[in-house]
Amino acid sequence: MSQLFSPRANVYSRVIIFGAVILVCGGGWATSEIFWSPYTTYVAVPFDQPVPFSHKHHVGDDGIDCRYCHNSVEKSRFAGMPTSETCMTCHSQIFNDAPVLAPVRESLATNMPLKWTRVHDLPDYVYFDHSIHVAKGLGCSTCHGRIDQMPITWRVNTLYMKWCLECHRAPQRFVRPQEKIYDMDWQSSRSQSVDGFQLVAQYQIDTSGRLTNCGTCHR
Amino acid sequence: MKSDEFAEGASEWPDELSRREFLRLAGASLALAGVGACTKQPIEKIVPYVKQPEGMVPGKPLHFATATTCNGYAQGIIVTSREGRPVKIEGNPDHPASLGATTIWAQADLLGLYDPDRAQEVMRGENISTWNDFLQDVDVALAAQQSNAGAGIHILTDTIRSPTLIAQLQAVLKRFPNAKWHRWNPIGPDSINGEVVVYDFTKAKVIVALDSDFLFMHPAALRYARDFALARRVADPTSARMSRLYVAEPTPTLTGANADHRIAIAARNIRALAKELAVRISASPRSAPLPDELVTFEPWIQTAANDLVANRGASIVITGNGQPIEVHDLIAKINDQLGSVGSTIARNSAVAGSGDAGPPITDRGYNQTESLGQLVSDMKTGDVELLIILGGNPVYDSPVDFDFASALTKVKVSVHHALHANETSRLCHWLIPAAHFLESWSDAVAFDGSISIVQPLIDPLYANISSDEMIGALIERPVRSAYEIVRETWRSTNPTPHFENDWRRALSDGVFRNIDFQSVRPAELHSAEVKTAEKISAERTGRNPMFLELLFRVRGRSRN
Numbered sequence: 001m002s003q004l005f006s007p008r009a010n011v012y013s014r015v016i017i018f019g020a021v022i023l024v025c026g027g028g029w030a031t032s033e034i035f036w037s038p039y040t041t042y043v044a045v046p047f048d049q050p051v052p053f054s055h056k057h058h059v060g061d062d063g064i065d066c067r068y069c070h071n072s073v074e075k076s077r078f079a080g081m082p083t084s085e086t087c088m089t090c091h092s093q094i095f096n097d098a099p100v101l102a103p104v105r106e107s108l109a110t111n112m113p114l115k116w117t118r119v120h121d122l123p124d125y126v127y128f129d130h131s132i133h134v135a136k137g138l139g140c141s142t143c144h145g146r147i148d149q150m151p152i153t154w155r156v157n158t159l160y161m162k163w164c165l166e167c168h169r170a171p172q173r174f175v176r177p178q179e180k181i182y183d184m185d186w187q188s189s190r191s192q193s194v195d196g197f198q199l200v201a202q203y204q205i206d207t208s209g210r211l212t213n214c215g216t217c218h219r
Numbered sequence: 220m221k222s223d224e225f226a227e228g229a230s231e232w233p234d235e236l237s238r239r240e241f242l243r244l245a246g247a248s249l250a251l252a253g254v255g256a257c258t259k260q261p262i263e264k265i266v267p268y269v270k271q272p273e274g275m276v277p278g279k280p281l282h283f284a285t286a287t288t289c290n291g292y293a294q295g296i297i298v299t300s301r302e303g304r305p306v307k308i309e310g311n312p313d314h315p316a317s318l319g320a321t322t323i324w325a326q327a328d329l330l331g332l333y334d335p336d337r338a339q340e341v342m343r344g345e346n347i348s349t350w351n352d353f354l355q356d357v358d359v360a361l362a363a364q365q366s367n368a369g370a371g372i373h374i375l376t377d378t379i380r381s382p383t384l385i386a387q388l389q390a391v392l393k394r395f396p397n398a399k400w401h402r403w404n405p406i407g408p409d410s411i412n413g414e415v416v417v418y419d420f421t422k423a424k425v426i427v428a429l430d431s432d433f434l435f436m437h438p439a440a441l442r443y444a445r446d447f448a449l450a451r452r453v454a455d456p457t458s459a460r461m462s463r464l465y466v467a468e469p470t471p472t473l474t475g476a477n478a479d480h481r482i483a484i485a486a487r488n489i490r491a492l493a494k495e496l497a498v499r500i501s502a503s504p505r506s507a508p509l510p511d512e513l514v515t516f517e518p519w520i521q522t523a524a525n526d527l528v529a530n531r532g533a534s535i536v537i538t539g540n541g542q543p544i545e546v547h548d549l550i551a552k553i554n555d556q557l558g559s560v561g562s563t564i565a566r567n568s569a570v571a572g573s574g575d576a577g578p579p580i581t582d583r584g585y586n587q588t589e590s591l592g593q594l595v596s597d598m599k600t601g602d603v604e605l606l607i608i609l610g611g612n613p614v615y616d617s618p619v620d621f622d623f624a625s626a627l628t629k630v631k632v633s634v635h636h637a638l639h640a641n642e643t644s645r646l647c648h649w650l651i652p653a654a655h656f657l658e659s660w661s662d663a664v665a666f667d668g669s670i671s672i673v674q675p676l677i678d679p680l681y682a683n684i685s686s687d688e689m690i691g692a693l694i695e696r697p698v699r700s701a702y703e704i705v706r707e708t709w710r711s712t713n714p715t716p717h718f719e720n721d722w723r724r725a726l727s728d729g730v731f732r733n734i735d736f737q738s739v740r741p742a743e744l745h746s747a748e749v750k751t752a753e754k755i756s757a758e759r760t761g762r763n764p765m766f767l768e769l770l771f772r773v774r775g776r777s778r779n
Contacts, residue, residue: 040259047262078278081267111269118263 041158047117050103052152059184060148066140066182077129081116084108119153120144127219136203137175138167141184148184168211172196175203277302284311284729286663286671287325287656290407291380292316292438293663293671295729296325305329305657305676310441311729316665320441331638331655332680338640338652339681350684353634353649357692360605360632369395371604371631372693373594377611378404380664381673383708387690394694399597401590405616407540416551417565417667420446420462424533425526427465427496429550430489431539432472439666447477465523467492467516469770482519485768488512489542492520493549496536499524502556532558541770565667591617598626606633607693609686610653614642636689652683659685660701662708662731670731672705672722 038045058064067073072080084107091101107114120143122128133143140147145156157163167174173188175196180186189195200207210216267277275281281300286293287308295314299307308329312319331337340347343356364371372395379385379402388400418433420426420443431437434444450462466478469486484492491510497503499520509517527534534557538550554564591613597603606627617623627633627646635647644650658680661673685701692698699707709731710718725731 042260072276072278076276076278080277081265083267083271084269085271107269113266113269115264115266118265121260121263123260 036158041160042119042155043158044154044156046152046154047119049116049152050114051100054151055147055153056149056151073130074134075131077127077131079130084114119155120159122159126217128217134181136171136205137178137181137199139176139181139183139186141186142167142174142176146184164217165212168216171205171207171211172200175199175205280306283674283676284313284671284727285657285674285676286311286314286665286729287328288380288663289322289324289438290404291378291663293380293665293669293673294322294325294438294441295665295671296321297729298657298676300676303677305332313728314665314671314730315667315669316439316442318442318445320445322441328655328657332657332677334639337638337655337681338644338650340652341682341684342640342644342650344648348649350651350682353651354692354696354698356632356649357605357634358696361693363604364395364398367397369398371602372398372607373401373597373603373605374398374607374609374690375401375403375591375594375611375613376609378402378407379609381662381686382664382670383662383705384686384690386708387687387694387704391690391693399594401594402585402587403591403611403613403617404587405611407587415566415666415668418443418535418537419563419565420535421449422533423450423462423535423559423563424460424530425463425465425523426534427467427523427527427536428474428478429467429493429496429536429538429546430469430486430542431537432468432474433537433539434477435473437539442666463526465519465526467519469768480519480522482516484516485512486541486770487768489538490546490549492516493538493546493553495520496524496527497549497553497556500528500553500556502553527553527557532562534559535563588618591623592621595621595623595626598629601629601631603629604631606630606647607689608633608635608637608643608647609689610637612637612641612643614646636684636686651689652681653689654679654683654685654701658683659687660705661685661687662705670725671729672709672725672731674726 034040059066069082069086070079072078084104087101087104088108091098091104095101103114106112143157147153173192173196176183176186176188177199205211268275271277282297283300284295284297286295288294293314293316295311295317296308297311298305299309306329308321308325310317310320310325341350341353342348343352361372369391372391374388374391376388379388392398392400417439426447432440434440434447437443447462447464453459453461464474464478464480466472466475466481467484467489468475468481469484469489475481488510491513494503495509495513498505513520527536534554536550536553536557536559538546551566554560560566594603595617598606614624614627624642624646627643632649633647634649634651635644636651636653637644638653638655640650654675656673657676658678659673659675663671663673665671687701687704688698691704706722709722713721721731
């Protein structure tokens with residue numbers, strides 16, 4: 001009876017065993033890299049917009065309040081996007097013939113809306129409400145970053161569930177006083193570890209674990 | 220265990236797909252579904268308004284009061300609208316016919332709006348056409364009618380109770396005195412006694428319903444069910460007592476299920492039953508002994524009659540639309556005799572659908588089958604040169620003896636205005652796609668005469684034309700929008716400076732004019748007609764021991 005395994009079988013088995021381990025680990029690593037890369041998360045990826053709108057100019061330089069354009073942020077799940085008419089309140093007076101604003105003027109003239117590309121886009125299976133987050137002390141810059149320094153808008157956070165849960169598990173790390181909500185410069189100070197809990201109590205944020213229930217966001 | 224519990228082969232797994240094969244496929248599908256989810260978020264657009272509507276907060280729904288109709292009667296509803304799209308219908312608490320409730324049909328109206336099978340384009344025969352082309356065709360047809368005062372113009376409608384539409388149709392008849400307006404509602408009674416009767420079930424101690432499903436299949440069912448429940452709910456056991464409900468009905472209904480005393484009786488015997496009841500409460504003299512078919516119901520009749528007499532002035536006797544006009548007259552007489560009119564019953568022939576806006580629409584003695592027959596014979600002789608059919612589907616649902624379809628082909632210009640293309644549309648020269656009530660302005664009258672303005676929630680999804688614009692095409696150029704037509708109807712009844720306020724309030728509340736129940740005067744009953752009814756009733760109540768009764772029960776709502 002001949003040998004069942006030839007001497008080469010040792011090599012084959014090693015290659016297969018180690019190859020499989022490398023393939024699985026490498027595959028996992030590659031998937032994870034793609035998953036967390038800007039290719040998938042769109043973090044720091046600028047989008048093409050009909051008008052290259054600069055928050056840096058409007059917020060940082062001009063000091064326009066967020067709510068001038070995003071006027072339903074305190075009232076509705078949707079923060080609101082400025083209507084063409086809103087843009088033209090100023091731009092009928094200043095830069096009123098700037099070529100870059102031609103799409104806005106055309107929109108108002110033809111009554112056809114501008115079509116912006118969504119920068120912050122949650123999946124449809126997530127329920128998100130701006131008004132409650134603002135009311136409970138979450139500032140704009142916590143999620144949207146230093147929008148006042150962005151010449152064109154990009155995403156600074158992944159908007160992944162892991163990222164949401166960071167705050168839903170420990171809101172005291174992120175909440176800020178109501179008067180600082182729209183403050184782009186606000187940074188959590190050293191006393192946040194104390195102030196945070198006070199603010200959580202003051203805002204009556206539910207700490208019983210309800211914030212991390214599936215049904216809180218996946219309704 | 221019984222071995223032949225299932226049909227032969229029913230418990231066997233078919234050979235084609237083995238259990239193992241099935242699991243393999245199911246597993247593969249599951250795995251692939253997981254892989255399919257491994258995509259990144261697609262790029263999406265965000266589209267703000269050009270000019271944001273007043274009072275609108277993006278992301279928040281708006282609510283508007285309007286009205287749906289049940290057999291032409293208004294039922295107030297409140298429609299939720301998200302970003303300009305109606306998404307949910309609920310009852311209007313301020314509307315007397317709703318009190319915050321809706322029918323199953325009102326809930327489903329939303330599906331009618333978004334139904335992809337709706338008629339979408341103006342069709343001339345097989346070809347897509349336009350409203351302006353249609354108007355040109357109508358102009359030619361109307362020009363030919365000027366000389367003979369519109370003798371060739373015929374309009375066929377469903378039961379209509381919209382004051383504006385009635386006023387418009389009256390205007391057509393005024394402009395073309397020889398034109399004819401026919402009404403055909405396949406599920407309605409042949410003729411009705413023309414009276415509007417409103418019941419107050421909160422005050423009734425004894426209710427006798429003869430073939431009337433007033434708790435469900437009734438335009439005021441939502442209100443009546445609420446009122447009825449109120450009188451059945453006794454908070455204080457010492458002073459008040461529950462109302463008692465007697466029901467005689469040929470088919471099981473919700474009302475019968477709520478009855479304290481229910482009998483199953485053939486619909487044809489309701490007439491004799493009403494007659495007997497009238498005798499027992501001394502509303503009319505006995506002219507014949509108790510008919511044989513009522514013998515088994517003797518105890519029920521006697522108990523009901525005793526109860527009615529004992530609760531004089533606090534009783535309701537009601538019958539359904541499936542019963543002929545004689546029964547309605549008998550019931551009216553019984554209620555008169557019991558002194559209920561003015562306390563539990565308000566009767567007025569001038570309440571609904573007439574008011575200030577036009578003549579009564581339910582003329583006493585109007586027989587819709589005769590009217591339709593007249594139309595068909597006119598069509599067959601070629602006398603009908605312009606036929607406008609508003610809604611409905613007479614080719615399908617008119618009596619087959621009329622042969623409506625072949626008569627329709629002899630009409631010079633036939634126009635069908637409908638939500639859906641159906642058998643009638645196919646045989647008409649023109650199909651005008653009707654606007655859904657959530658897309659157009661209109662008005663409607665509730666069971667008690669309250670008027671609601673029907674306001675649209677959305678622009679027509681397709682090239683839809685409202686009924687008012689359709690009839691407007693016969694009398695005016697340019698055809699005004701439905702909004703202007705409806706508004707003008709009410710503006711002309713209220714030419715005061717505060718009309719604008721009233722109008723806006725009506726749109727906000729959903730009720731234009733709430734008729735006070737008690738202010739409605741009881742109308743005189745026509746005694747001669749009741750005598751005739753009694754005579755017919757006596758003649759027709761013959762012995763007929765074996766019969767098969769075919770009843771058409773309305774389990775839906777007529778279109779329009």
